[in-house]
Amino acid sequence: MAESWKADADGILVFTGLFSASVAALVAVSVQDLKxxxxxxxxxxxxxxxxxxxxxxxxxxxxxxxxxxxxxxxxPPSHAVWVNSLWFLSLAISITCALLATLLQQWARRYIKITQPRYSPHKRARIRAFFAEGVDKLHLPWAVEALPTLLHVSLFLFFGGLLMFLFNINHTVFSAVAWWVGICAAVYIWVTFMPIFRHDSPYYAP
Structure with a gap:
């Protein structure tokens, strides 16, 4: 369990690092329209x-x-206010996800360290049962599941701001990106609702 948390946190940290850098680069350009x-x-x-x-x-x-x-x-133009609001919010959520992923790594390492001491198997089992109860009562699995959800929200906000930004620059570029975003959104919705209709579906989205 803790190993899977740590692996998820590693992947989220890599993605948030790359994603935050991309958003920050665009924000550095768009923020000029606010002054x-x-x-x-x-x-x-x-x-x-x-x-x-x-x-x-x-x-x-x-x-x-x-x-x-x-x-x-x-x-400032209203579209500039909206674009920067969406992108700054996306950046803030992404950085928050990175912080939570770092904390999750620390929690996972601490959990592994505490629940795997050099004791007898019986005592280790009691320690694991004790901390497993705390994990359930404090809803730690919910916090783990919330990380990808927040990351998806951040990504959707970024795409919304990107479409609005391109719409006010060039309609041809906007149309091309809008088509791709629409396809990705349709696939995401399909993946999200597929387990409802296909219980054997391996696909899953928060």
Whole structure:
């Protein structure tokens, strides 16, 4: 039992490490949409200087409408808020899973150390029975099962943010990724509900 917990935690740690790095790389790009761009501010002031110099020489120049006045309070686009909310939440859940997986490894090692001392078989059996009762009463198996579930939730949040992010950038790329995400979602739902209809199904999802 404890060995299986430790093996599950090892796999989760590897996945969360790679997944968190990927999400963090995208968040570093998307978070720029939540704050005013310093380049846009510089362009606005340079355009103002150019306009003043041009007007002084009798040349009428207007500031392009695409340049926003920095004195006006900045309001990020709603899609940027949603994308960053989903990705930051996904990243937070993923890192939480990594922490819980690390704790699970420690719990498993401690359980193995305590329940496998160099005592007689009878005494070892009593120790195992004692701690097995504690494991059941404190619902440790539920905590173990919750780890993959949280990881799946994190992955779904990431995909939701990714689709929203791509929708506002390029519809062709969005369509390609949306098709793949849709296929994966359909397979996931199929795997989740298959044990209900096929009791001999080896497939399982939290």
């Amino acid at each position: 005013p761009s310093s380049q846009d501010n510089s362009a606005f002031y340079l355009a103002n200087i150019y306009q003043l110099l041009a007007n002084a020489n009798g040349i009428q120049v207007s500031i392009p409408a695409t340049l926003t006045d920095p004195s006006i309070p900045f309001s």
